[in-house]
Structure formats: C-alpha cells, structure tokens
Amino acid sequence: MNKTILLNQRPQGKPTLADFKTITEEVPAPQEGEVLLKTVYVSVDPYLRGRMNDARSYVPPFQLNEPIRSGIIAEVVKSKHADYQKGDFVSGTLAWKEYQTSTGKGLQPVDPSVAPLSSYLGVLGLTGLTAYLGLMEIGKPTKGETLVVSGAAGAVGSVVGQIGKLLGCRVVGITGSDEKVALLTDTFSFDQAINYKTAADLKQAIQTACPDGVDCYFDNVGGEISDAVMAQLNKYARIAVCGAISLYNETKVPMGPRLQPIILTRSATMRGFIVSDFAEKFPPASKQLAAWLGEGKLTATETIVEGFDRIPRAFLDLFEGKNTGKMIVKV
Incomplete structure (x- = not known):
C-alpha cells in the first residue's frame, strides 16, 4: 500500500x-x-x-x-x-x-x-542555489568585508558562510547552541560565532565580533536577532532577507525597532528574495557549487x-x- x-x-x-x-x-x-x-x-x-x-x-x-x-x-x-x-x-x-x-x-x-x-x-539543490544567489546577487560581498549570517548552522546559512569565506570575507555566524557555535568555527571555518540564547547582550556581542561593523547581512531569522545586527550596519550595507523563521508561528504582528532611520542613514539596501527570482542564473550557479563541492571547498x-x-x-x-x-x- x-x-x-x-x-x-x-x-x-x-x-x-x-x-x-x-x-x-x-x-x-x-x-x-x-x-x-x-x-x-x-x-x-x-x-x-x-x-x-x-x-x-x-x-x-x-x-x-x-x-x-x-x-x-x-x-x-x-x-x-x-x-x-x-x-x-x-x-x-x-x-x-x-x-x-x-x-x-x-x-x-x-x-x-x-x-x-x-x-x-x-548544497546541490535549491538550498545551495538560495545561499549562492542570495549572497552574490543581493549581498554582493567583496574581499575584506564583514558578513553576518543568522540561522548560520541551518541548511542555507551554513552554505552562505562557507561561500563568504571563499570570497575572502570575515564571517560571523549567529546560532542557538554552543555545539553549533563550535561547528561553525571548527568545521565551516567561520571567523566567529555567537550563541544568541546565552549572549547577555546580543547587540554588544555582535559589535565585539564585528569591530569594523557589518557590510553584508544574510538574514534567515528576522526578529530580535536581526534588530541587533541592523544596529551595526556600515554605510552602503546590503541585507539579503531569505527567511524569518523566528516569526513564522506568531499569531500577532510583533512590534520591533523602526528600520527606516537605519536604512536611510547608512544608505543601506535591503531586499527580500525567493530563489526563483534568479532562475535564469541557476545553471552557472549550480556549476560553481558542484565545482566547490568536488574540490572539497564546501562541506555539506x-x-x-x-x-x-x-x-x-x-x-x-x-x-x-x-x-x-x-x-x-x-x-
């Protein structure tokens, strides 16, 4: 049956x-x-x-x-x-x-x-494509910049961080356990990782981990974590909004900081995306991901x-x- x-x-x-x-x-x-x-x-x-x-x-x-x-x-x-x-x-x-x-x-x-x-x-499916295309098309990271990834030990986040390192960025991940913090730094080679559940002051923890500010933020979670990251944005920062898992089960619309002053004063760009927005770029993106995986540069x-x-x-x-x-x- x-x-x-x-x-x-x-x-x-x-x-x-x-x-x-x-x-x-x-x-x-x-x-x-x-x-x-x-x-x-x-x-x-x-x-x-x-x-x-x-x-x-x-x-x-x-x-x-x-x-x-x-x-x-x-x-x-x-x-x-x-x-x-x-x-x-x-x-x-x-x-x-x-x-x-x-x-x-x-x-x-x-x-x-x-x-x-x-x-x-x-990594060779929509997960990898989401990570690669969201980062490359919206985040547009360059060597030496600071990339912050929320939900960093998840399916998309773990790939985003690894790609950021391949591009020469300082990569900071935000996750929810000490075990995942160790995974991000030891296995995925993130420069630093933060356990948001145990950080006494998340905004301060991000500031300490990102002494030069945040140039690119790949957002998988939304909510208070993203509020804390936004406070550290540099001028011309780019924010790729991939998900908002912290809000999916809310029955009321939560109130948070107003983002417009930060986006305005930092001349930042914030864009939500669905991976199908970049469907025409799937073939070259898939080829690059497969090459990195085959060369051992990506860990799935x-x-x-x-x-x-x-x-x-x-x-x-x-x-x-x-x-x-x-x-x-x-x-």
Whole structure:
C-alpha cells in the first residue's frame, strides 16, 4: 500500500502533529507517458509553514485534506515515458507520498555517481542555489568585508558562510547552541560565532565580533536577532532577507525597532528574495557549487531522519533548532 501525508488542519501558531494526517492508498499504475516514482529522500523546510496558512504569498497555500509537497528525490520504478528508465533518479517538487506517478514535468535527473543523492536537496539543490544567489546577487560581498549570517548552522546559512569565506570575507555566524557555535568555527571555518540564547547582550556581542561593523547581512531569522545586527550596519550595507523563521508561528504582528532611520542613514539596501527570482542564473550557479563541492571547498552537513512516518516530526523539529545543516527524511 501507499502512505500519503495530508494537511489535516491549519496550524494556529506553532504547528503540531495534529495538523497532519496520514492515509493509505493503493499504489498507482503509470499511464502512457508517465513514470511511477518511489520516494527516497524528502526535504522539510521552514518555508512550508507559510504554505500551511490560507494567506496570499509567493506560492499558493496547501489545501486541507490534500498532500503536502516539497523537494523530493525519487527513483523511477516503472516507466512508460520515453525519457526515463527504471532505476533513474530524479528530483522535483512532489507530494508527500511513498509512491506517485508523474508525467515528467518539473523533474530533473540526478546522478548518484557525482554526489550523494541527498546533496541534490541540499548544497546541490535549491538550498545551495538560495545561499549562492542570495549572497552574490543581493549581498554582493567583496574581499575584506564583514558578513553576518543568522540561522548560520541551518541548511542555507551554513552554505552562505562557507561561500563568504571563499570570497575572502570575515564571517560571523549567529546560532542557538554552543555545539553549533563550535561547528561553525571548527568545521565551516567561520571567523566567529555567537550563541544568541546565552549572549547577555546580543547587540554588544555582535559589535565585539564585528569591530569594523557589518557590510553584508544574510538574514534567515528576522526578529530580535536581526534588530541587533541592523544596529551595526556600515554605510552602503546590503541585507539579503531569505527567511524569518523566528516569526513564522506568531499569531500577532510583533512590534520591533523602526528600520527606516537605519536604512536611510547608512544608505543601506535591503531586499527580500525567493530563489526563483534568479532562475535564469541557476545553471552557472549550480556549476560553481558542484565545482566547490568536488574540490572539497564546501562541506555539506545534513541531519537525516529515517522513516516516512517521521516526516511531520522532522518538520516540527526545524522550529526547535534540532537540525544541523539540511533537514532531510530518508524513506
């Protein structure tokens, strides 16, 4: 039989397991021009929380009693499609199902001989592209500048920091545990890292870690952490707003510092982005990321949870900071 995970109800604040429902269906049979896919790896990402709300956004919301969808690596187990053979591996935005059919639209072949399959959901997938293109197109870091990354031990943040070091920046990461602080400095070669949960004065901690101010800020979290970083911006600073995980589960709009005076007086540029904004630049970006990974200049860190039934729990764990690097479920 074929398990499928549906959106059972829209979360009020922080999601719970009750917001998901697992049903069992028959395994579908591919029609002419289709393939039958078996899910191998599932990506769980913070942005999925926004799609659980019935609200306008850059992508349509998930519908109640319909399967949740995210990045998936799947194996072709049956093919009636001219372009795919049994045993091929593909990536795409697919449903949280053990098995599903596809016409091939939106699928991308992936090669396990080039890199581990899970890498195509992480550093060689949209995660890596988000880090690279957000940093290069908006952050525009140059050698000798100071780059601060929030959510620095997460999937995107850990790649952003490593790229910053490759470009010759001083890189400071903000994260939520002493273990992750050590990971950032020892494994990812960040110049310094700050545990925001134990810092007595976060603004002062950032100022100490960034004695020359902040030239580029890659924001994955928003909230009070970003408020503290903004206070240290240099003139002509660039802020790439990739995410705001600290705010996703808020039921009321929180009040924070007014940013306009800082943006104005520092002549700073602040831009939010979705990785698809730079779709035309995916091929050269993917080539560069693959080259760095192959040369050992990038370290891909993953938290892999095993079992299809554990997909919802893995998603919830993102909001507890239980992942290091990319959170992936191996089916």
